[in-house]
Amino acid sequence: MIIVLIGYMASGKTSLGKKLAEKLNYDFIDLDDFIEEKEKSSVSEVFKTKGEIYFRKQESFYLKELLKDNSNIILSVGGGTPCYSNNMELILNADDVTSIYLKASISTLASKLIKKKAKRPLIAHIETEEAMEEFIGKHLFERIPFYSQAEIKVIVDNKTKDDIVEDIILELF
Numbered sequence: 001m002i003i004v005l006i007g008y009m010a011s012g013k014t015s016l017g018k019k020l021a022e023k024l025n026y027d028f029i030d031l032d033d034f035i036e037e038k039e040k041s042s043v044s045e046v047f048k049t050k051g052e053i054y055f056r057k058q059e060s061f062y063l064k065e066l067l068k069d070n071s072n073i074i075l076s077v078g079g080g081t082p083c084y085s086n087n088m089e090l091i092l093n094a095d096d097v098t099s100i101y102l103k104a105s106i107s108t109l110a111s112k113l114i115k116k117k118a119k120r121p122l123i124a125h126i127e128t129e130e131a132m133e134e135f136i137g138k139h140l141f142e143r144i145p146f147y148s149q150a151e152i153k154v155i156v157d158n159k160t161k162d163d164i165v166e167d168i169i170l171e172l173f
């Protein structure tokens with residue numbers, strides 16, 4: 001089975017994915033890391049030198065490749081992955097794939113992202129937490145229609161990582 005973790009930047013897809021993989025004895029793959037390895041370049045560098053459209057094309061290509069794998073994998077995808085091309089449709093229709101939306105509030109995301117924006121080209125320019133909240137609010141308005149198609153939704157605000165992993169496992173099995 002492949003469990004795909006989706007959600008906005010900084011919703012915890014990678015850190016929770018690693019914990020969940022350990023607990024379930026699954027492999028863990030982060031789509032951004034996978035792209036960086038294949039492209040031999042960081043996500044920021046790809047955005048800068050080849051542009052976002054190229055990044056989205058590669059993101060969709062590697063997602064398709066990974067969804068064909070029939071081993072047990074926790075796959076954390078980028079915040080934009082479900083919202084481009086027909087990626088969400090592919091995730092929902094792939095065999096033996098379950099999608100989980102890690103749902104975080106705007107304020108949780110903004111306070112995390114203001115400290116972790118450097119490696120994220122879409123938000124690296126935002127200076128204050130207030131401006132970050134405003135940006136995320138508008139961005140989520142466009143993205144929630146995609147995220148909310150996930151089969152399972154788990155709220156991550158004000159919970160420890162261990163509690164979130166427990167919640168995910170309860171929903172899954």
Ligand code: S3P
Binds near residue numbers: 032
């Ligand atoms: C993006 C999220 C990033 C990365 C890229 C674009 C987005 O992944 O794919 O910077 O469009 O939200 P994370 O969600 O892991 O930060």
